[in-house]
Amino acid sequence: MIAVERGVVDAACFHCGLPVAPASSWRVTIAGVERAMCCPGCEAVAQSIVDNGFSDYYGTREGFAATAAAQDLVPPELQFYDSEPPDHDAGASAGADTNADTDISETDYTVSNIRCAACIWLIERRLARLPGVYSAQVNAVSERLQVRRDARICKTSDILAALRAIGYAAYPYDPVQHGEQLERSRKTLFRQLFIAGLSMMQVMMYAVPAYLAGEGGMDADMAGLMRWAGLLLTLPALVYSAQPFFRGAWRDIRNCAPGMDVPVALGIAAAFGGSALATWRGEGDVYFDSVTMFIFLLLCSRYLELAARRKAASALDKLQQSLPASALRMDAYPHAGTQLVAAAQLCAGDVILVRPGEALAADCIVLDGVSSVDLSLLTGESRPVHKGVGDFVPGGAVNIAQALTAKVVRTAGDSTLSVLVGLVNRAGQAKPKLALWADRVAAWFVAALLLFAVAVFCAWYAVDPARAWPVAIAVLVVSCPCALSLATPTALAAATDRLLRQGILAVQPHVLETLHRATHIVFDKTGTLTAGKPTLQDLVTLGTLPPDDCLRIAAAMERSSTHPLALTIVQAAADQQLHGIPETSALRHAAGQGVEATVDGVTYRLGNFAFVHALIPTASTMPAADADEQAEASYVFLASGKGWLARFDIADALRPEAQAVVAHFQRLGKSLVLLSGDRHDVAQRVADRLGIPTALGDCLPESKLSFVQGLQRGGAIVAMVGDGVNDAAVLRAADVSFAMGSGAALAQTNADCVLLSGQLSALCESDRVAAKTLAVIRQNLAWATLYNAVAIPAAALGWINPWLSGVGMSLSSVVVVLNAVRLRRTGKGG
Structure with a gap:
């Protein structure tokens, strides 16, 4: 173990042991003692070790770490993740997948401190430069990162170290840890919000008398006392509550990727700096009330945004927590006696006992007993379903009546619920074109805003130097790039959550957008328009x-x-x-x-x-x-x-809802087609009964594929609806595709969306939600654009003062988030 004497601390880097330059300013507090570092690389790594609770590393090490200049440092706590087997790299429950032949791994990570489009851009661009990384996609709503990489070249520690180097804490995804992290973030944000609100109220107590007295209406000494009181009461909000803005802005500036925190932090710092200078001089305007109000209102909007994210991710959380961690295995079946085992240890052929109130740990066939099960999380069906001997029951279903004895047919990792969770995870990773456009606009918006604020300051300085500073602050504060960044993802997250609660899983990000634009709806017959149970x-x-x-x-x-x-x-x-x-x-x-x-x-x-x-x-x-x-x-x-x-x-009888579904799309002016592998005359009679103008029978899979591709060559946007088993090729080829959900077919689906409820009427609900979602996104983008187009010029002309700018920016974000959250309502008015 290395003992570093106190006198040597300033002469040698505490992390790597190299000499420290006399003028070095790099310091890290370790175990209550400030230690000198030789370079920013050592400082960043040492701070990461301390922040993650591994300070005892320095007390137990037997040699100095390698220098940051010599190699990319991988702290020991990050190397720990490399020793885990591939199935646990990102948590099996998160849908991690590793191909044993190629070592191509898809792993999920939790990333904290994601604030806006710039954060997403920075993370994805940084990881894309790592050797062995094929793709990296961030879901801002759930704070999840999915990385597809070659496990032989890129280790988990490489991913985590790269993220820490640009200022983002990350760790392999674990549902429990992820939930705890979100709860910690909520509590921290609430404390910051509380302090900001308290500071704002106290500062207002001193600011209001000055406003009421007017210019010259208050004794100079009393006015100075009021200013100093305002300064001191603003410090808690500035030092503690505004931390997220300053940390985010510093990270963005350091990585040359300006995000929404940059103008916010500059506005706060400029308003406080100008007010502090005026207080010191005893002359000029002060904006302490504006600073505290701005911090409070912006934290309010962030708190609402966090709540919206949590609600949007609630359905996925319920899914992930539904598969039990253990099961009662009956090793001597049919004799009595059970053993509590981990769900991951169950194998096909094992017999388990499922007591009332418990969830099945894996997909099973009932061997003994009759009961009702709750399938609401899997299919959206709210009514209990009767199950008896010989019936299939998917993993995650809750037994609600009598005890069941069941034989495992698929392990917990391959169960219907596990596959469903994996599909849901995939659903949130990629971004539709509309969201990508909004991200690009928001990133350019911030850079243009900073240049515009400088130009406004220079212009006003030439006209009226006394007003140049407050006007520039108002421009920085009143702008709202976050409204542009939040407009699309919040709406999509709310819509996806609503659909999932109704038994509709949108796997691909473009489902709602493409379905709304579809010109042709192509139906399979058997299992789609018909009941599928001939x-x-x-x-x-x-x-x-x-x-x-x-x-x-x-x-x-x-x-x-x-x-x-x-x-x-x-x-x-x-x-x-x-x-x-x-x-x-x-x-x-x-x-x-x-x-x-x-x-x-x-x-x-x-x-x-x-x-x-x-x-x-x-x-x-x-x-x-x-x-x-x-x-x-x-x-x-x-x-x-x-x-x-x-x-x-x-x-095969027609589905009861088939006629209503066909009528719905006919009212919208869509072209309807029926493709079937059944005899043409049978397919034609079904089409005639439903009012579908075009029907083709005797279609092999390749014939269906050729027909859909022919429509696409003619400029059609095709939505294909099939049973998800025999229509794999045509489902993949369609612009957007829907598969009727079933436990057996779920893992084989190639569709963009799975109707888990097995009800064709869910297609109409998808279309209605798609129309509402696109309308909300347009409303959000229009509002964000209109607000910035009006508010920024007004602030630049001096019509809006800094405190009113803070109110406007906060309300702009709140309007966007609340408008998107409306999509979660499932009532008739929703």
Whole structure:
């Protein structure tokens, strides 16, 4: 352990041991003692170690740290994160993902002190320059950072050190720690707000008599006493409450990225400096009341902004906290006895006991018991759902009635809720074009404002030097770049929160913007416009094989499929309690056509007519040639190499809300199209019943893709609605896409938005929220632009004094935030 004597402190750098220049001003207080540093690099690293509670590092080290000039310093507490396994790099619950083959990792971090567009720009640009970083995206609303990097080149400590070097504290994301950090920030901000308010009231007590007395109406000694009292009472607000503005401004200036804190800090410092000088001289105007009021009102707007952010992130917080950390595993099932284990230790096949009031730790199948479960966080469905033996229950569902015994089918990390949380995390990372435009405008706005304030000062100094200083202060204070920065993200955050609470997950940032501009709405049929739960209407035998045997063979071939028609055949076999379902081999799926398999040495095909007919000898006749072409049922044929065996007539009822959804988009003038892999005549009849003008049947996945791409080449903006399983290619190709949500398909979805509730009516709600969100964003941007266009010239002309400027700026931010928060309301008026 190194012992550094007090006399050596000023001769050698306490961090690295190198000599300290006599005129060095770099100092860090460690364990109550001010220590000298040789350079700003050592000062920054040492201060970071102290700020993060690792001061004991200096008491236990056995050698000096390397110099900042020699290498990029990585403090020991940051290196600790590098030793963690990839799955914990950013917290499994946060959706961290590492590809073992390429070491490409997507990790989440919590970043504090994010204030505006300039902060986001600076963080993303700084991390983009790190070797091995492919992308870095900041969500200002949740203060989350997602980094995609090569884990072999860029370590977690590199990310954290780079952020600390530019003034941002960060750590790998953990839901509990993140919540605690937000709560600490709220309490700190509230204390600063309280002190500023107290100072403002006290300063006003001394300022109001001076205003009432007027010029010359108060004794000079008394007026001087009032000024000095105002100065002293302003100091707490300046030194403590205004810290966020000065720290943010210094960080922005140091990194050459002027943000909204720069004009704020300059305005406060200029107003206080000018007032202090006037107090010292005993002549001139003082603005202590304006300074304290400005600090108080701006902190009020920030407090409201923080509250809006917390509300916007509340749905995600609930999701992340819903998956329990432990479960009661029954190792000796069916015998009694449970063991409390971590949810992460559960494996597929484990049996768990879920008591009333507990949430399922993983996706399960009920083995024993009957109960009701609450799926509101997963689907938005507020009513309890009945579950019994054999039913699937997703992880995160809350058991609210009787105890259930369930078998784990997917681990906690792969459960429906975990996948959903990962999708929600992705939803907030990227930014739509409108938000990117607002960020760029706000960044340029600050730089232009500073130059304009200097020009105004020079102009007034030439005309009336006495007014130059207060007018320049008013210009700095009255401007509101934060209104521009907050206009779009607050509205999008509020809208996303509202949608999520209604069972609609917007994964991509452009969903609302693109849906509002869409010219064509393209629907899949099965599982989208129809209920997705077709039933077997009839089984027509076409050969000598008995109906039950035909159904057994078909059920065996479809057991592994998740297609709605396949599930119908399997369910029909179960409903008829058919036993002895045979095993299959050489199973081969043909997308959009059917399945081929070998059962008891015989090759069978099950699917559409053309696919099955290819297996039949040419001489074979088709006994079902007289099938009713006007029937709305879908036909699934079964045959072997010897001939036709059976025809399954399967019908799927329309969703009750399908007619209303189609009518909604027709009223908006959208072009509607129905694409289906089903027979064209069946698809056309469904389209006719719903009033959809264009319908195409017999569409394979590539046909759907080609059709949508053809529309896009013609200038159309296409919104595609499908079931999310068989429509992956066309969902990816559409300008904006929606998948009907289900536990099994959730992880496979390629859509931009998932309708978790499984209700088609959620599409109409998405469209209504999109229209309102775009309207609110336009209102916010128009207000911010109009306010700055009026207020800044008015301040420059001397029509607005500094204290009124502070009121205007604060109210401008409050108006933007409150207008955006309106989107969270889900009532009819919302």
